[in-house]
Amino acid sequence: MFTEDMVHKALQTWCDNVVAVGKAHSDGGDPRAVATKVLTDNYDYDNGKVLFKPTLTFGTRTYRPTKDGALAYFVGGSDEFPDDKGFKLKPWVKVWYSKEDFILHGDLAIVQCNVHFIGQDDSHIFVNKSFVFKECEDGKVRIILHQSSLPYQP
Incomplete structure (x- = not known):
């Protein structure tokens, strides 16, 4: 059963992973390897289906x-x-979520939130996110839906 604590841990892990990919790039490491590990560990591509709509596609x-x-x-x-130029390569040095709300449903958490990104150049953007996290058979929490959009600007 998915819990509120699992929601917050999954969101924080997602934010930390954005920073980790950018840090690997800025430190001269292998951001592709880090991003591949993120996708393997935190998205359900290897075991099932993922619905992903990135922000800038x-x-x-x-x-x-x-x-x-x-x-x-x-x-x-x-x-x-x-x-694709590599959204996570900016690098983003601080990423956090706010205004989260969620529905827990068995082994799923359906989540909406804002995610804030601070770049190494002090730029700041935020995007609206929707996630569905699933507690998988191996006990790991993985994303099965990730939708991202810029806030509406009338």
């Missing part, structure tokens, strides 16, 4: 139902997704 490449598509969005460098 468009056209026929808007949705990323494959691990390769998600990896391209995170770190760029894919011929299949030439418009």
